[in-house]
Amino acid sequence: MPVTDKVGKKGRIKTGKYAGFFVRIEDDSENTGGYLILTWQGASSMGYDNWVENLPDLDQFFHDSGWDIEWLE
Numbered sequence: 560m561p562v563t564d565k566v567g568k569k570g571r572i573k574t575g576k577y578a579g580f581f582v583r584i585e586d587d588s589e590n591t592g593g594y595l596i597l598t599w600q601g602a603s604s605m606g607y608d609n610w611v612e613n614l615p616d617l618d619q620f621f622h623d624s625g626w627d628i629e630w631l632e
């Protein structure tokens with residue numbers, strides 16, 4: 560299933576950089592015209608965000624990340 564089907568969903572990164580972190584894809588088209596990829600580590604305030612311009616770039620971002628994600632929603 561393409562990651563573009565996971566917009567608005569929460570997952571847990573199982574392997575790769577940030578293993579153990581959670582990830583969520585947000586449609587930010589109203590504000591920036593693109594998509595936010597939010598990553599955070601449990602209840603801690605430690606987190607990161609990335610932005611891509613469109614759906615093909617979103618798929619490419621996740622392909623390049625090498626993450627194996629367990630989607631929780």
